[in-house]
C-alpha cells in the first residue's frame with residue numbers, strides 16, 4: 211500500500227462465542243472465508259462474530275500488506291480519519307462494525323453509559339477495556355428475533371396481577387406501576403435463586419391463554435430458552451415477562467441506547483456500535499459470568515425510547531438506492547445499498563471514514579481514481595472526502611458504516 215491510498219481492502223477477525231452458529235452454517239465465517247480462502251472452517255466450532263474495525267480484540271488488517279488497520283490509521287490520521295474524527299471523536303475509528311450469526315440467545319445485557327463506563331474502566335481495566343459508551347444498532351440480514359426494551363407498563367402489570375406466582379416479585383403496597391416498580395421487579399427476578407426461578411417457570415408453562423392474554427407467545431418461547439440455558443436461568447423470566455419480543459425482516463433495524471436492556475435471540479445481522487466493548491451481563495450465561503445485579507438494575511434505562519416495540523425500531527430514510535439509518539447519537543450512520551441486476555449508484559463523500567462490507571452479490575467500485583472488484587464478503591475502508599461509484603451486473607447488497 212502506498213502512502214496515498216485512500217480506499218483499500220480489509221480482512222476482519224472471527225470469534226467463537228458459544229451462542230454463534232456452527233461451522234458452515236455461520237454467515238459470519240462464510241463471509242470471512244471469501245476474503246481469506248485459507249481459513250479452515252471447523253464443523254464442531256461456533257463462529258459468532260466477524261469484526262472489521264480497529265478495536266484491538268479482533269482487529270481488521272489491510273488485506274494486501276497484513277498491517278493492522280489501527281496502525282495504518284494512526285500513521286495517516288489526517289488523510290484517513292479526517293478533521294472531525296481527530297478533533298471531536300477521539301482520533302480513532304469511532305465505530306466498530308460486525309457481522310453476527312446467532313444460533314441461541316446472547317447474554318441478557320446492557321452497555322453502560324459514558325460516566326459508568328469510565329468509572330468501571332478505571333476500577334477494573336481488565337474487564338472493562340475502554341472508557342467509552344456503546345450504543346448500538348443492528349440491521350437484519352434475514353429473519354432476526356430479539357428481546358429489546360420494555361413492554362408497556364400496563365402489559366407487564368396485567369401479567370403480574372393475573373399470575374399469582376409472580377406477586378412475590380412486586381414490592382408490597384403497589385397498586386399502579388411506575389418505572390421504579392419495573393426496575394425493582396427486574397431486580398427481584400434477576401436475584402431470585404435457582405429453586406424459585408424453576409418453580410416460576412413451571413407455573414408459567416401451565417399458564418392459561420386467558421391469563422396470558424395477547425402474550426401467549428411466552429408459551430412457545432419458554433421451552434426454547436430452557437432448551438438453550440436450562441430451567442433456572444433468571445434471564446428467561448426478565449426477557450419473557452418484562453421485555454419486548456420482536457421479529458424483524460431483512461433490512462429492518464433496531465437501536466439500543468446506552469443502558470438499554472437487550473438479548474438477541476436468532477438470525478444474521480450487521481451490527482455497529484460506538485468504539486467500545488463494555489458490557490454488563492445478567493442472564494443467558496453461567497452465573498459466574500454475570501455482573502453485579504444491583505449495579506445492573508440501578509443502571510437500566512426506562513426512557514420512552516425503550517418502552518414499546520415501535521420505539522425500539524430504527525426508521526430509515528431512502529436516498530436513491532441507499533437506505534440510511536441514523537441512530538440518535540453522533541458517532542456514525544449506517545448505509546444499506548441494494549442494487550438489482552444492471553443497476554449502479556453513487557455514494558457521496560463523507561466528512562469521516564467509512565467501512566463497507568458486501569453482504570450479497572458482486573460488482574465493481576470506482577473510487578479514488580481506481581476500479582475495485584467487489585464480491586460477497588469483501589470489506590473496504592473508504593477515507594473521508596472520497597466519493598464512491600458502485601455498479602453491479604448481477605445485483606448486490608452492501609452495508610457501510612460512516613461518520614457523516
Ligand SMILES: [Zn+2]
Nearest residue numbers: 319321346472
Ligand atoms: Zn449488545
